[in-house]
Every structure is written in C-alpha cells, then in structure tokens.
Amino acid sequence: MRLPIISSDDPASPNYKDKPARSPNFQEAESYCLWLAEKTELPFSLPSEAQWEYAARGRGQAIAFATDTGEVELDKYLRGPTYHTDPMQPVSGNVLIHSSIEVERRPVGSYPPNPLGLHDMTGNVAEWTKDWFRPGFAHLSTRNPVAAQPSSEHAGKRVVRDLAGIGDHTGGNATVYARTGRSLDSYYQGFRCVVNQPEPINQLP
Template sequence: MSGIDPLKIACLVVAQAFISGCGEDGLVSSALEQATDNQVFVKGGEFVLGDIGKPDGSPYVTLTDYSRPAVKIRIDSYSISRYETTWGEMAVYYEELNRHHLYEEEFTLKKYLLVSDDPLSPNYYRKPARVPNYGEAEGYCAWLAERTGLPFALPTEAQWEYAARSRGREVPYATDTGDVERDPYLRRPKEYVDPSIPPSGNALMHSSLKFERRPVGSYPPNPLGLYDMTGNVAEWTQDWFQEDYYRYAPYDNPRGPDSPSGEGLPSKTVRDWGGRGDWFGGGGTVFARGGRSVDFAGMGFRCVINHPEPIN
C-alpha cells in the first residue's frame, strides 16, 4: 500500500506475544514513527461547514437537519492521518499501557482487543479498529502526543469535514471523484461474505450489522490523499454533540459546545455515517453528523496534529 513500510508494519503485528526480533521497544517506536509518517498536512482556510445543498438547492441530508444551516468558518492549518487507526496500532497501545486485562472478563468486547495477521480475519491488523468506547480513541491520540511530544488529538468535526472535502470542496463524498460507487462486498448474507474478494468501487458503505471491514487504504483516496473518510467505519471527533450547534458555531476554529447537552450519557459527534451503513437520505455524505454516547462501541477514528506547519 502507498506510504507503508513493510518492515514497520511487520513490527506492528501483535497477537498473543511480540513478533520475534521486534521486542516491545521496537514495536512502540515503529508505531509512533508510523503514526507521524502517515500525517497529511492540511493548509487552513475559510470554507462553508455543513450541508451546502445540491445544485438544485435541495439538501443532501434529508433525515435530520443537524447539518444545517451551513455556516462559513475559518480553521487553522493542521495535519491528519491518511488512514483510520488500525487494529495493529491499537494492539501496540494496549500492550504498552498493559490495558488488555481491563476487558478480559467482558466477553462481548473481546472482538475489540484481538488482532490477527490473517487477511481474512475481521481483526486483521491492517483493518480499521472499532474501539469499545470514545475514551479509547481519545486515549490513543493522547498517548501519541505524550510519547512523541507532538500535539496529537482527535479532530474537531470542522477539521474532519474540511479534510474529507479536500479543503472544503463542494463535494458530497470524500472519494477520488466526489461521487460514490459502493463496493457490494457486504451486501450478501453474512455467511457468504468472503474477505478474499478484491475491493471494487470506491467506498465500502454497507451494513452496520456486520463487523467485517476492508483493510485501510483499499479504495482510492480523496484529492487530499486521505483514505476511507467515506465508508469503512464511522469516526469519532472530539466535539460534544449538539443538534443545532451550527446555529451558534463561532467563525474561528469551532470546537463544539463547551459541555455536553441534553439528558442521559454525554454524547460526542460522530462523522462518516456511511461507515455505519447509514447511506439513505444523505446519511453517507460528508455532511451527515450525529451523536453517540461516550460508551458506545464499534466506532473508528483517526488522529490529527494541531501544528501550523507540516510535520513531515
């Protein structure tokens, strides 16, 4: 895959023990280096955040109005990972912090902690991690920040959309063409899903009921060089979710509400609902947004580096 060093990747594969010859220090160093190397610089600027509407004036997202009104904002330059965080990368994080034991007794969560070097496994180390809660996504980016000294963090939803739209282009999908050609991979009944079938189309946007996904980078990137910002897995952002936030979003670097709103468990904003299989009514477009409680399982994520100059 483009930009991937096979020797580094070999050191990221963790099963029940470390790969011979890599060792713990080598695994961590390789993971930190890879996370930094995978960052793509995004020059900041002004753009219209939210559902800008189709050429005929109708909205892309019709099932909710959370993405309206569209609002003009400006964001600073930053870098963002070209790939969603993988099982292999999360495995290094869990090993480094000795966190596996926290979930050993939770049978339903074991699938979030296993990692495999078998390309046919749903936990293949190059497939996107689907973490058991928001804290694991936030914690991974914070761990990268602590270990590298770089300002890693989860993206704000404004950063996420700006990058998905290749610096604010008026496109509904974060694909190579701006349109979507859905891979039929997960349409078939579960027992007939075959991971050996090569990818087709330019995005995986089917079935929130199936745990299986494609390895990161399986489809062409958007013009900015970012993969899977439409489809594969939905992604956490750092913003607290508020349905009508765009009505109050500040012009400079909006970061969501200062605190969670509403009753029940606090919710964070999730983007790329196509990664959950929610592509009806504009749900698969880059404009769709929604909230999920911080203990919600099965989402993916990618990290940013909040630095005004290129890191690489």
C-alpha cells in the same frame, strides 16, 4: 515513520490487524491520541467536527462524498452475505458503505484516497470527533469552531461522522455532512488522530 494501524482484537474477522478498529469507545479513542502525542512529542488529538469535515471535503470543497472523485461507486462486496464476508475478495468501486454493522471492514488503504491523501473518510468505519453533540451549528464560533461544552438535552454524547460506517446507512447518510451523537461508552465507531500545528510534518521522529 508509518504509525501502527489501530485494529480491533477480533480474531474471527479475517486479517483483522489490517483493518481499522471498530470497537473503541470515546475515552479509548481519545486516550490513544494522547498517548501518540506523548510518544511523538507532537500535538495529536481527536479532530474537532470542523476539522474532520474540512479534511473530508478536501479543504472545504462543495462535495458530497470524501472519495477520490467526490462520487460513490459502491464496492460489490455488499452484494454478498453481510456477516464475516471474506474481505480478501477483490476490491471494486471506491467505497465500502455498510448496510449493517455486521458487514466486514476492508483493510486500511483498500480504496483510493481523497484529494488530500486521506483514506476511508467515507465508508469502512464511522469516526469519533471531540465535539459534544448538539443539533445544528448556531452555537458555534465561525472561526475554529469546537463544541467544548455538553448540552443538557444531549448530555453525554459526542459527535460521530462518516455514518456510512455504522450500519443501516446508505445514500444521503454517507455524505460528508451527515452527523449523529453517540454516548461516550458506545462502540462500533472508529477514529483517526490529527496533529494541531500549522506546519506540515514531513517526517515523524
């Protein structure tokens, strides 16, 4: 079973239904994963920050970018105008790193997946995780770490990964370890859901 693509309701953007959403706030993203869990009877949720990075690194490998090669070959798409550029022009390179939040997204699956078969973990849109944001990782367990409690200094912010999809981010900020905190009502992020069970899912009901 192929799950529906979660897209932004943006008719001004060509073929927007084929693109990843870039508007859900944190609650909307979390609610979708919970709805998916209810519909499928599988333990879907937003990923923890550790889950996200482990998958982006292809099971924790020492790579900088979550692409098919671990390197970045920029799509020439960025060389044109940055506002509603036609995303149906031919794909080049292996990643879309945004120079502005106005740069169009590519349809899901436009670029080769990483070695785990996951698309767009570098580029296209930034992604929510379920962790509360704090600088650094000293407060986390070394096993299955999740920042489950907010800090007073950064109250109300959750971790966002894949900063290549936010805007004004290139080079080092496109890496699998770049991170920031965003307020819960912040937009311009996307998301993906994970299934929290050890057995592989060969076929969804």
